[in-house]
Amino acid sequence: xxxxxxxxxxxxxxxxxxxNGDMSWAHKQDAEWNAFVADNAKGECVLVFGRVTxxxxxxxxxxxxxxxxxxxxxxxxxxxxxxxxxxxxxKASWNNTTxxxxxxxxxxxxxxKEPGPDLVIFGSGTIVSQLxxxxxxxxxxxxxxxxxxxxGRTMFESxxxxxxxxxxxxxxxxxxxxxxxxxxTA
Numbered sequence: 001x002x003x004x005x006x007x008x009x010x011x012x013x014x015x016x017x018x019x020n021g022d023m024s025w026a027h028k029q030d031a032e033w034n035a036f037v038a039d040n041a042k043g044e045c046v047l048v049f050g051r052v053t054x055x056x057x058x059x060x061x062x063x064x065x066x067x068x069x070x071x072x073x074x075x076x077x078x079x080x081x082x083x084x085x086x087x088x089x090x091k092a093s094w095n096n097t098t099x100x101x102x103x104x105x106x107x108x109x110x111x112x113k114e115p116g117p118d119l120v121i122f123g124s125g126t127i128v129s130q131l132x133x134x135x136x137x138x139x140x141x142x143x144x145x146x147x148x149x150x151x152g153r154t155m156f157e158s159x160x161x162x163x164x165x166x167x168x169x170x171x172x173x174x175x176x177x178x179x180x181x182x183x184x185t186a
Contacts, residue, residue, distance in 0.1 A: 003118040003138040004048075004108060006128055007040075008155055009177075011145055015152025016125055021052065023123070025147050030175045034070070041076040044117040048108075051086035053123030058094035083111070083119075085127060105134045112136070129158040139183050140165065146176035 009026040010016050017023050049057065060066050061077040082097040085104045092099040100107050108131055111119060121128055121137075131137050132155075156163070165182035172178050 002112045002114065002116060004112060004121070004131065004136055005045075005118055005139045005141060006121045006132075006137055006155070007141045007143075008121075008123060008128070009143040009145055010155070011147050011149050011152065013148045013150065013152075014154050015149050016123065016155050018149050018152045021056075021153075025149070026143075026145055028145075028175045028177070030173075032174050033177060036173070037070070038072040041073040045080060045120040046111075046117055047077070047080050047082040048119050048121045048124070048127065049082065049084045050124035050127040051084060051089050052126075054082070054084040054086070054089075054092070054094070054097075057122070058092075058097075062094065083107075104130050105136060108134075108136050125153055125155040125157065128155040132156065132163055133159055133161070135184065135186075137184065139168070139181060142180045142182070144178045144180060 008016050009023065011025065018025070057077065061074050066074040066077075078095050080096065082092075082094065083100055084092050084097055085100050085107070087101055089099060104127055108119070121131075128137070164185045166185050167180065168183055169181040170179060
């Protein structure tokens with residue numbers, strides 16, 4: 001059975017985007033961090049997005065600037081299969097993207113039962129909240145950045161009940177980022 005993994009960056013005060021939806025604060029350039037990101041990009045997976053994150057990613061990764069600044073990551077982001085959940089998007093034109101307009105939870109349940117690589121959510125706080133509440137997320141990989149925004153959006157802002165998690169791994173980076181990995185306990 002496929003796993004559903006969340007990989008997101010958050011600020012020290014828990015926000016994954018600021019009040020304007022910006023996350024440029026998460027883009028630090030240093031050798032250790034860039035090697036980690038490039039190594040992660042080498043894996044096989046299906047990328048899962050909500051509309052807002054999909055549009056942001058689709059506007060960056062296919063560009064010459066992305067290919068120049070992070071060629072390994074750009075190549076993988078552009079070539080990996082992608083699923084975007086949206087009720088309003090009319091078409092998904094980024095390479096290898098499937099547009100799903102139906103129920104996020106129902107579709108993810110179906111996808112998890114199919115053979116194939118794991119599913120990885122980037123950004124997409126609304127999707128994370130919905131799927132966490134349904135108990136469909138198998139692992140949370142959260143990178144805490146040493147910055148405080150004061151205001152913004154959390155990945156879990158619409159969670160109605162408590163989620164209990166157990167820590168499975170940590171890694172500290174020289175740029176101050178800390179990777180925290182968790183699995184649900186129930």
